[in-house]
Amino acid sequence: MTGGPGDGAVEAAPAKLNLYLHVVGRRADGYHLLDSLVAFTEHGDVVRAAPATGLSLRLDGPFAEGLEEGGDNLALKAAAALQARVGAAGAALALTKNLPVAAGLGGGSADAAATLRALARLWRADPGEAVLLDIARALGADVPVCVRGVPAYFGGIGDELAAAPKLPPVGVVLVNPRIPLPTAKVFAARRGQFSAPARFSASPRDAVELAALLAQRRNDLEPAACELVPAVAAVLAALAASPGCRLARMAGSGASCFGLYDNSVAAAAAAGWLAGRQSAWWIQATRLTAM
Secondary structure, eight states: OOTTTTTTEEEEEEEEEEEEEEEEOOOOOOOOOEEEEEEEEEEEEEEEEOOOEEEEEEEETTOOOOOSSSSSSHHHHHHHHHHHHTTTOOOEEEEEEOOOTTSOOHHHHHHHHHHHHHHHHTTTTOHHHHHHHHHHHHOOTTHHHHHHHHHHEEEEEEEEEEOOOOOOOOOEEEESSSSOOHHHHHHHHHHHHOOOOOOOOOOOSSSSHHHHHHHHOOBHHHHHHHHHHHHHHHHHHHHHHHHTTEEEOOOSSSSSEEESSSSHHHHHHHHHHTTTOOOTSEEEEEBBBOO
């Protein structure tokens, strides 16, 4: 996604879904080791960058309220890190927050990744993917996979990325009960044995085949998230009961969940059905980005 001549740069920051998420171990420093298939949706935040002296960030959108516009914002941290690498003058950043905060959709990480891509274009810099990924690793575990923005297997603590099979552009409904759930709390509450990695090489042709593959896997953080926020279980049950749902699962560390549907039309119908029953939830129909 780009701006026109003289308009600066515009970059999508799509919602990230962990289609499955297995906790496979734990390092001596306490960080958990993961095996996950990550995909992205067409719905998400938007980052705009324009030429300026110094770095600034302006927030808007339905979930901008209460977010930090100063140096603690991950997008601004990403901008400062890239600026230090390439020696650029500055930029005025605008971030439209369409995704809930602390929702397990990778919004902050996607914003940081989109900022790196937008500024590389605005500043006419070509640091190369290796430099962008190096900056991304220092910003957070989810940022590297968001820099690439394509389906990928996610290993280690997020520092190990591998190519994933092509995924179909199936319909998706995202649901969040509007209850923030910090990732660290969910990992701290997780109990039980570690899981085995569960990667597959087949390219599912449609929602039915994708759901069948994912049904053999799980999100190991779901029990902990449901214990911390019981509304997560209610969201999962509602998605599973919605017309045409092929699979319902928590999207990451919670509290957001997703349902898979045959196509965008089916997803939109399911979103309407859910909205008619749960008006307090955030509900968004979209689809997986085709890659």
